[in-house]
Amino acid sequence: MAPKIINVDPAAFDQADLQPAVDKILAGELVAFPTETVYGLGANALDGDAVRHIYQVKGRPPGNPLIVHVSSIEQAKSVTSEWPEVAQQMAEQFWPGPLTMVLPKADSVPDIVTAGLDTVAVRFPAHPIARALIEMAGTPLAAPSANRYTGISPTTAQHVIRSLGDQLDMVIDGGPTDVGLESTVVSLVGPPHVLRPGMVDLDDLSEVAAVEPHNDRLYVEDEAAASPGMARKHYAPSARVVITSPSMRQVLNTKLVGILRLAGGPPILDAFVIDMPSDPDGYARQLYDALHRCDEQGCEYIVIEPPPKNTRWDAIWNRIRRAASSEESSE
Numbered sequence: 560m561a562p563k564i565i566n567v568d569p570a571a572f573d574q575a576d577l578q579p580a581v582d583k584i585l586a587g588e589l590v591a592f593p594t595e596t597v598y599g600l601g602a603n604a605l606d607g608d609a610v611r612h613i614y615q616v617k618g619r620p621p622g623n624p625l626i627v628h629v630s631s632i633e634q635a636k637s638v639t640s641e642w643p644e645v646a647q648q649m650a651e652q653f654w655p656g657p658l659t660m661v662l663p664k665a666d667s668v669p670d671i672v673t674a675g676l677d678t679v680a681v682r683f684p685a686h687p688i689a690r691a692l693i694e695m696a697g698t699p700l701a702a703p704s705a706n707r708y709t710g711i712s713p714t715t716a717q718h719v720i721r722s723l724g725d726q727l728d729m730v731i732d733g734g735p736t737d738v739g740l741e742s743t744v745v746s747l748v749g750p751p752h753v754l755r756p757g758m759v760d761l762d763d764l765s766e767v768a769a770v771e772p773h774n775d776r777l778y779v780e781d782e783a784a785a786s787p788g789m790a791r792k793h794y795a796p797s798a799r800v801v802i803t804s805p806s807m808r809q810v811l812n813t814k815l816v817g818i819l820r821l822a823g824g825p826p827i828l829d830a831f832v833i834d835m836p837s838d839p840d841g842y843a844r845q846l847y848d849a850l851h852r853c854d855e856q857g858c859e860y861i862v863i864e865p866p867p868k869n870t871r872w873d874a875i876w877n878r879i880r881r882a883a884s885s886e887e888s889s890e
Contacts, residue, residue: 562591562727564716569593569687569733574695577688581695583729589613591705591719592692593733594684596657596742596757597712597847598719599628599702600727601692604638607669610701614671616726619708624674625701626659626742627681630693635681638699640665645768646747652767655685657742658759672701682742688733704741705730711796711850711882714739718851739844740874745770756874758843773877796850798858800883805832805864817853817861819846831856835864839871846878 567576580590587609590601600617602609604627614621629635632650636642639662646660664679673679684690693700704712706722713719716732743757745764752771753761764770798817801807805820805827817831826832833849836842853861863879866872 560725562720562725563729564720564732565729566732567688572688572691574691577692577695577731580692580729580731584609584692584696584698584700587612588728589616590692591713591716591723591727591730592689592702593686593716593731593736594628594689594702595686595737596684596740597714597736598705598716598730599689599700600705600719600723601628601700601702603696604628604672604699604701605667605669607671610669610671613701613703616723617703617706617708619703621671622674623708624676624680625672625703626744627668627672627679628689628693628700628702629681629683630690630699632683634693634699635660635683638665638668638679638681639663643747645751648767649745649747649764650683653759653763654683655690656683656759657685657738657740657757658682659742659744659755661744661746661748661754663748678746678748680744686733686737688731692731709795711794711847711854712741713851714844714847718847721851735844735848737844739847740878743874756877758840758874760870760873762870773873794847794850794878795882795884796854796861798850798853798861800850800861800863800879802863802865802879802883805830805862807862815856815858817849817856817858818864819849819853819861820864821866822864831858835866839866839875842866842872843875846875850882 583590641663659680659682661678661680705719706713714736716730743759744755753773756773805818819833823834
C-alpha cells in the first residue's frame with residue numbers, strides 16, 4: 560500500500576496540517592518529514608520499539624546510531640548527561656541549523672538509539688515543519704535519512720517514496736530541502752573533532768572553538784560507529800560512480816553514462832549530462848537529486864567531474880568519494 564502523503568507548505572501551514580503525523584508518532588509509528596538537510600525517517604526517540612522499526616525499514620545495521628532531533632536547547636539538554644560550555648557556544652552559534660553534536664547521553668535515551676554507546680548525537684533542525692512536528696509531539700525524534708541504508712539520501716518526498724515505497728505509512732511533503740547534504744557532526748567528547756563534514760565547515764566551527772578536522776580513518780565496518788553516516792560506502796546510487804574528467808566518458812564501455820560536470824559545455828554523445836552549480840552551496844543542494852536522476856535514467860556509470868578542493872567543498876568531496884568507494888577514481 561502506498562503511504563499517505565501530506566502536502567505542507569513550509570512557509571504557511573497550520574498545526575492542524577501536521578496533527579495526523581503527530582498522532583502517528585505518538586502511536587509509535589514512523590513518519591518521513593523534511594528537514595533543511597535531507598528528509599528524515601522519524602520516530603519517538605524515547606520509544607525503543609518505534610526506533611527499532613526505523614532500523615528494520617531502512618535495513619540499517621544496529622551498530623549505526625541515530626541522530627536525535629530536538630526543538631530547543633533545553634530539550635537537547637534533556638537527552639544528554641553533560642552539557643559543556645563548548646556545546647552551549649556551538650548551539651548559540653549554529654542552532655537551529657545543520658550541525659549535530661555528539662555528547663554523553665542521558666539514561667532516558669534507549670540504547671538502540673545510540674547503538675549501545677554512552678553518547679548521543681543531537682541536532683536542532685532549522686526547517687519549520689521539522690521543528691513544529693517535534694514541538695507538537697512533545698518528544699525528541701530519532702530520524703536518519705529516509706532511504707534504504709547506504710543509498711542516496713532523499714531531498715524530496717518523491718525520493719523517499721521511491722526508496723522506501725510501501726514500507727511507510729506517512730510522508731510529509733514539504734518540497735525540496737534547502738541544504739541538500741546531511742548535517743556536520745562534531746564530537747564534543749574529549750577534544751572537539753569532526754566525525755562527518757557538512758555545510759557548517761571547519762572554518763565556521765573554528766570561530767567558536769579549536770576543532771580537529773575529519774579523518775577518514777574514523778570510518779568503520781563491523782563495529783558501533785561514533786556517529787551516524789560513518790560507513791565507508793554510503794550515499795551511493797545504483798549506478799557505479801567514478802570521479803574523473805567528463806572526457807573519460809569514452810573509456811567506459813556501457814550504453815549510458817551520467818555526467819555531473821561543473822564547467823558546462825557542448826553535448827556529449829550517448830551521455831546524460833547534468834551541469835552542476837559552481838558554488839558549494841548550490842552544488843550541495845543539487846547533488847543527491849542529480850544522482851537520483853541518473854539512476855532514474857538507467858545510467859550504468861556516473862562520471863563526476865572533480866570539484867574544487869578547499870574547506871567549503873569538504874562535505875561534497877566526502878559524499879562523492881563515499882558514493883564512489885568501490886570504484887577507482889582519478890581525481
